[in-house]
Amino acid sequence: MSQEAQHHRGLSGQASPILVYSALCLLLAVQRYTPRAVLAQQTNPLASDPRAAAAGGVIFRAQCATCHGADAKGISSIDAPDLTLMWTQPGMSENRVFSRIQGGVQGSIMPSHDFPDTEIWMLVSYLRSVAVSGATEEFRGNTENGAGLFADFCADCHRVGREGGSLGPNLGRITLRRTQAALRSSVRDPNSTIDRGYKPISLTTVGGDTVLGVIKSEDAFSIQILDSDQRLRAFSKSELISSDRAIASLMPAFAERQLNETQLDDILNYLHQQQ
Amino acid sequence: MTHKRKLQLILGEMFNKPFFAAFLFIFPAMVAVAQDDSGPNYGDILQGFSDPSRWLTYSGDYSGKRHSPLTQINTENVASLRPVWTFQTGTTTRGRGFETTPLVDDGVLYVTGSNNYAWAIDARTGRRFWQYRRNLPEDLTYGASAPVNRGFGMLGNSLFMVTLDAHLLAFDRRNGDILWDVELADYRVGYAATGAPLVLDGMVITGVSGGEYATRGFIDAYDPTTGERLWRFNTIPGPGEPGSETWPNDPEILARGGGGTWMNGSYDPELNLIYWGVGNPNPDYYGDSRPGDNLYSNSLVALDADTGELQWHYQFTPHDLNDWDSNHMPVLADIEWQGQQRKVVMVGNRNGFFYVLDRVSGEFLLGKPFTGTTWAREIGADGRPIVLNDGSKGCVPDPWGSTNFMPPSFYPELGLFYLTARETCATFVPEEPSLVPGQASFGGVIFIDPEQGSGALRALDVQTGELRWEFTYPSPTFGGVLTTAAGLVFAGDHEGNFMAFDAVSGENLWHYQTGSRIWGAGAMTHLLDGRQYVLIPSGTTLTAFALPER
Numbered sequence: 157m158s159q160e161a162q163h164h165r166g167l168s169g170q171a172s173p174i175l176v177y178s179a180l181c182l183l184l185a186v187q188r189y190t191p192r193a194v195l196a197q198q199t200n201p202l203a204s205d206p207r208a209a210a211a212g213g214v215i216f217r218a219q220c221a222t223c224h225g226a227d228a229k230g231i232s233s234i235d236a237p238d239l240t241l242m243w244t245q246p247g248m249s250e251n252r253v254f255s256r257i258q259g260g261v262q263g264s265i266m267p268s269h270d271f272p273d274t275e276i277w278m279l280v281s282y283l284r285s286v287a288v289s290g291a292t293e294e295f296r297g298n299t300e301n302g303a304g305l306f307a308d309f310c311a312d313c314h315r316v317g318r319e320g321g322s323l324g325p326n327l328g329r330i331t332l333r334r335t336q337a338a339l340r341s342s343v344r345d346p347n348s349t350i351d352r353g354y355k356p357i358s359l360t361t362v363g364g365d366t367v368l369g370v371i372k373s374e375d376a377f378s379i380q381i382l383d384s385d386q387r388l389r390a391f392s393k394s395e396l397i398s399s400d401r402a403i404a405s406l407m408p409a410f411a412e413r414q415l416n417e418t419q420l421d422d423i424l425n426y427l428h429q430q431q
Numbered sequence: 432m433t434h435k436r437k438l439q440l441i442l443g444e445m446f447n448k449p450f451f452a453a454f455l456f457i458f459p460a461m462v463a464v465a466q467d468d469s470g471p472n473y474g475d476i477l478q479g480f481s482d483p484s485r486w487l488t489y490s491g492d493y494s495g496k497r498h499s500p501l502t503q504i505n506t507e508n509v510a511s512l513r514p515v516w517t518f519q520t521g522t523t524t525r526g527r528g529f530e531t532t533p534l535v536d537d538g539v540l541y542v543t544g545s546n547n548y549a550w551a552i553d554a555r556t557g558r559r560f561w562q563y564r565r566n567l568p569e570d571l572t573y574g575a576s577a578p579v580n581r582g583f584g585m586l587g588n589s590l591f592m593v594t595l596d597a598h599l600l601a602f603d604r605r606n607g608d609i610l611w612d613v614e615l616a617d618y619r620v621g622y623a624a625t626g627a628p629l630v631l632d633g634m635v636i637t638g639v640s641g642g643e644y645a646t647r648g649f650i651d652a653y654d655p656t657t658g659e660r661l662w663r664f665n666t667i668p669g670p671g672e673p674g675s676e677t678w679p680n681d682p683e684i685l686a687r688g689g690g691g692t693w694m695n696g697s698y699d700p701e702l703n704l705i706y707w708g709v710g711n712p713n714p715d716y717y718g719d720s721r722p723g724d725n726l727y728s729n730s731l732v733a734l735d736a737d738t739g740e741l742q743w744h745y746q747f748t749p750h751d752l753n754d755w756d757s758n759h760m761p762v763l764a765d766i767e768w769q770g771q772q773r774k775v776v777m778v779g780n781r782n783g784f785f786y787v788l789d790r791v792s793g794e795f796l797l798g799k800p801f802t803g804t805t806w807a808r809e810i811g812a813d814g815r816p817i818v819l820n821d822g823s824k825g826c827v828p829d830p831w832g833s834t835n836f837m838p839p840s841f842y843p844e845l846g847l848f849y850l851t852a853r854e855t856c857a858t859f860v861p862e863e864p865s866l867v868p869g870q871a872s873f874g875g876v877i878f879i880d881p882e883q884g885s886g887a888l889r890a891l892d893v894q895t896g897e898l899r900w901e902f903t904y905p906s907p908t909f910g911g912v913l914t915t916a917a918g919l920v921f922a923g924d925h926e927g928n929f930m931a932f933d934a935v936s937g938e939n940l941w942h943y944q945t946g947s948r949i950w951g952a953g954a955m956t957h958l959l960d961g962r963q964y965v966l967i968p969s970g971t972t973l974t975a976f977a978l979p980e981r
Contacts, residue, residue: 221873221876226878374905375904375926376904376924
């Protein structure tokens with residue numbers, strides 16, 4: 157396909173909302189088209205243009221949403237990942253996201269895309285705009301106090317770096333993936349959001365034992381959990397009398413009198429320093 | 432496609448072979464060999480399961496029942512069923528993957544895989560005789576997003592397979608060489624092909640994928656010896672043709688109306704009719720640009736096998752807004768219906784309803800929901816659904832539907848239809864799309880509730896559509912179903928279990944964890960050296976099961 161043809165498709169391809177269309181035309185008019193080989197550049201040429209994310213969103217909903225969801229949060233049943241979290245992966249860059257869109261992902265059904273480079277950069281801009289990231293927020297607590305509080309209240313179940321337990325999610329880099337407000341809410345009410353892989357369950361075996369744990373996996377015949385003693389265990393469903401999923405999160409809720417706002421600030425700042 | 436490009440493609444294929452010059456030289460001889468009398472003929476396929484050492488067409492016979500007469504494995508001994516061998520494809524596709532039904536003749540399995548790999552495999556040991564891999568273009572369209580294949584068709588020493596770049600190939604079954612290669616449609620526009628060709632007397636029938644792109648679906652018939660096209664039925668009518676009144680009066684809209692035909696069809700030799708499902712109109716979720724019922728999208732069509740002419744149609748989902756393609760295996764049976772014998776065709780549909788139609792006339796006999804769908808709860812006396820929620824109000828079946836292309840099974844003696852049901856909750860938000868050749872145009876977005884979703888194997892009474900029993904799965908499942916005359920149902924699920932059930936009671940009698948989701952495939956079974964084998968593809972493996980040798 158010639159450069160001219162690509163240019164043409166870029167112009168005619170996005171006719172949906174008038175505003176976005178105009179933005180796209182403008183962008184294409186001002187962006188000098190660069191051949192693909194040269195465009196393996198390190199930075200997004202549209203990064204400073206706020207219209208690029210909106211135009212990218214239109215392309216995303218038309219071309220990507222069927223697998224990655226209309227909100228880019230992925231569809232787990234078809235292994236399509238949550239793209240709002242990908243920026244927190246070590247080594248992730250805009251250039252790398254560009255390459256994945258253009259070249260696809262080997263070994264998965266994510267195909268390559270013969271979009272004009274400008275459209276791919278618009279998609280990158282869009283994905284940047286929906287990234288879940290608390291990293292730009294200001295952290296004000298005392299790190300040293302936070303370390304002590306984390307060891308006392310959290311480390312039995314949560315890992316940071318080399319320390320801590322595994323019953324709850326690893327909290328290393330968590331401040332990149334969740335806002336402070338979301339993290340506060342999870343501490344006060346752990347049931348507000350529970351990640352896949354950490355949903356609680358209470359099992360009663362035919363032997364009369366009750367086992368608490370978090371569900372790692374299950375099929376029609378068996379269930380795989382991490383029990384509250386942090387031991388991986390599997391049960392055949394035929395050896396269970398009951399299984400209760402309606403129980404509260406295994407994480408206790410911390411009220412203000414147990415952990416005040418200042419102490420919470422300290423813990424959050426400690427976590428933020430641990431990336 | 433120009434002749435020059437066609438030649439390039441054929442030559443491109445040959446240059447992949449080590450001795451392409453020799454291949455060129457013996458090419459005419461091979462075409463001649465393909466016409467010899469060895470290998471199964473039309474009469475053999477017509478006899479279906481009468482020779483249980485063979486499985487010669489996608490469903491085992493033309494009726495689509497996927498119901499084998501074999502009884503060696505039964506409800507008493509199935510608990511001791513065990514794997515005999517596993518074949519690893521060596522391909523990397525995961526998730527959506529291995530949707531094929533192997534064919535078997537004379538102890539040799541003929542198997543297609545994802546990304547247009549194919550193999551001939553020793554049915555006793557799982558060892559491979561030959562492997563074929565198509566040199567696919569890098570700019571695949573629909574074929575890149577669903578790089579799957581559902582199986583070969585077979586006639587004599589020829590095998591037939593469709594490709595992700597929308598070609599139909601004929602193979603020499605003895606060495607995997609290509610006898611001929613014809614283009615069905617231009618893949619760059621959005622076409623692909625994934626179904627198992629249906630072989631009839633002197634013709635190979637195939638459909639095409641691409642309803643998510645600005646394409647127009649069709650069903651084609653080809654000469655098995657030469658690859659010459661015999662007829663084409665366009666699933667979206669041309670201007671002025673019958674059915675065009677259900678579309679806007681705009682040739683451009685008709686020319687890209689969708690209506691893919693990517694699943695296989697069934698065949699009634701007495702009526703000489705082919706039954707084939709038609710997919711969604713394009714754009715998928717946005718209907719404002721295509722007011723009307725949009726025939727023959729989301730319909731079952733009955734075609735005269737000699738001419739491809741439409742005899743009747745029934746539309747399950749008029750003016751579809753939810754991508755509920757009606758690409759299911761139509762199941763043909765002769766049953767007693769309200770006191771009289773009737774030839775019927777049965778369909779478990781993506782829209783959540785189970786249907787029984789008269790297959791001579793297309794008359795609507797029964798339509799009952801088999802899931803909790805809120806799209807509609809009844810079909811009116813005129814055969815049209817009474818739609819309550821087009822998807823914009825939330826919680827209707829997701830675009831993968833209440834069931835999908837995974838084959839169901841019908842057990843004639845029990846009068847039960849077994850299918851995999853999916854309970855999901857999706858909200859559809861239409862958005863006017865741009866229509867660019869080679870780019871998908873869904874026309875909106877969907878929100879799927881990740882907290883809701885389960886699957887089930889369900890047994891339906893075909894007289895009433897009522898649920899007789901069910902076995903539930905933790906997630907929405909794409910595994911198909913096989914029944915055998917020993918009172919067994921074999922099914923696969925999304926968690927990777929391959930299972931056997933008592934067909935009457937629904938009791939689970941056996942299961943085996945294959946290690947990857949069973950997606951789109953139904954099991955097949957055959958007799959070899961007096962031993963009954965059951966085969967299931969899963970992930971990137973094909974496993975053969977049998978009872979322990981005494």
